[in-house]
Amino acid sequence: MKVTSSEFIISAVRPEQYPEDGLPEVALAGRSNVGKSSLINRMINRKNLARTSSTPGKTQHLNYYRINDALYFVDFPGYGYAKVSKVQRQVWGKMIEEFLTVREPLKLVLLIIDLRHPPSKDDELMYDWLKHYDLPVCVVATKADKIPKSRWQKHIKIIKDALVMRAGDELIMFSSEAGIGKDQLWSLISRHIEDQESEVSETSPSSD
Template sequence: MIIKESSYAISAVREDQYPTDNLPEIALSGRSNVGKSSLINTLLNRKNLARTSAQPGKTQTLNFYLVNQDFYLVDVPGYGYAKVSQKKREQFGMMIQDYLETRANLQGLIILVDARHEPTKNDVAMYNYALYLNIPILVVCTKIDKVKKNQQNQVLAILKRKFDLNHNNVEVLTFSSVQKLHVQEVWQWIEQNL
């Protein structure tokens, strides 16, 4: 995909704040600090459009990024960050659930997992939830550049053990924002689901 323009459009915490232009949306979900902002910036070829932070738990709203005036990438708050209060986590959970279950514009979900670690219970729960919603899913194993070459096949083997990947609407890619690995493949998946 050729990116002619991209911009931060709006942050929302409930349905009446979502964009109203009826454009298709692709959501990105994953635990805090998994690399959602880095993925967005890499895809859009921008340095700091989506704010990256060394401090997990920074994204606390649904952040909509408008691409080519054609569709939105939607950054969903990260899950599983212990320093966020239980009440706040429940609020995030409701916000994410409301968005994923009610948003007619949602065309697919990119679930990011950290290639350096086994998928967490929260990762597995989010994946199973997305299967239940019956939307196209792309599982992206981020930070693959930080995994030794001889251990990279192991990442996918572990993923297959944790996730039931035998579904027609599920694809898996490794990704590195440093090496720009599989950027085109992520775009191909997005384009075919828009």
């Protein structure tokens, strides 16, 4: 996909703040400091539209970014940071659960994992939870440029085994710095949006 326009729309904390234009949405979930903001910026060819933070756990809302007036990236709060209070984690968890289970425009969830490290227990729980609700998931392994290519397959196997990845779910290697995986990820996103839109049109009643 060629990105010609991108803009930050809103940091939402309540469903009534979510956009109502019906554009397809792609959610990004992952640990704090796993590189979600950097991934967004690389995907849309911007340096700092999605602001990266040196303070883990700082993102506390659902940040909406509209791309080409055709879809949204929805950046979730990072999870797994110890200094975030238990109460705040519960609030975030409830907000994300409600979003994922009822949000009709949601087409795909990108589970962002640092390729250099085995998935955390929180990563494993998030993947299991997403599959429990039968949500379409792509695992994106970031920071691929930090590991020699000769070791990529070893790290990919560690991730797939830890998550017990289901057949049909893809894993894409990604590097925000080197651009690795960008085209592949856009292709996957476009396919999910197009496939689900065609399903809707096929099941919609005829106007005849």
